[in-house]
Amino acid sequence: MQLKGHTIAAIALSLATTLSGCTLVKNTGDSLFGTGTQDAQLTPRNNTYRDLLSLPQPKGKILAAVYNFRDQTGQYKPSPASSFSTAVTQGAASMLMDVLNESGWFIPLEREGLQNLLTERKIIRAALAKPDVPENNVMLPSLVAANVLLEGGIVAYDTNIRTGGAGARYFGIGADEQYRVDQVTVNLRAIDIRSGRVLHSVLTSKTVYSKAIGADVFRYVKFKRLLEMEIGTTTNEPAQLATLSAMESAVIHLISEGIVSNSWALQNPEDINSPVLQYYLNEPTTFM
DSSP: OOOOOHHHHHHHHHHHHHHHHOOOSTTTTOOOOOOOOOOOOOOOOOOHHHHTTOOOOOOSEEEEOOOOOOSSSOBBBBBBOOOBBBSSSSSSHHHHHHHHHHHEEEEEEEEETHHHHHHHHHHHHHHHHHHTTTTTTTOOOOOOSEEEEEEEEEEOOOOEEEEEEEEEEEEEEEEEEEEEEEEEEEEEEEEETOOOEEEEEEEEEEEEEEEEEEEEEEEETTEEEEEEEEEEEEEEOOOOHHHHHHHHHHHHHHHHHHHHHTTOOOOSSSGGGSHHHHHSSOOOOOOO
């Protein structure tokens, strides 16, 4: 059966509308041709953040120091995006400090900006040393020492570990979908400051998912009249959010292992049976 020109145009418009409606529903400023502006908002979080907030209370919070949490991958974004931009965030230490604070198990101590902190303390001491300052005999308290040192970093970023897609075309009208999966891996270890012994070390991985959906029409509707139409959208999971989720999972695993090994304790020992702890303690190790 031969389709008429206005019928093909209607099908193409319907396909484009359906595609845009299915893929651009989260942003109120979206249109057929792009995303509208949005106000600043809190950083979205994954399910691991909910698990982090659901952890049972500790018997006592742990004083933890984080000096750095480096990008150890050496991975750069693929060209032509940039030959100088790294594939993962360089602010991982700041992200880890936030995760530790949100967990309710740690008291993070400022160590990444330690030099700035020491400089400010010198300024305070100099001000207190002036003879005309009242109560200049007040001593500046010493910095708090940590119980554990948290070390580690982003140790791997693997691209294209899985790719695929599907498509179909009929009478010049087609649609296709493609996806790509990357993976970021984080190492986190707790070190006893008194002995330097590594108490616990965990490796966690999080996939970074990218998806592209497209549709097109290429059809001669009549002699010397060609209808050509394309539409598509791409969704890329932010790599920094995947890294943040991997850190959250690593902190939960670290807490869980420490409870089992008596490195730290729960406020209520019965909370070891809580769903969150049981899930992470019994999470199976998958093999490639």
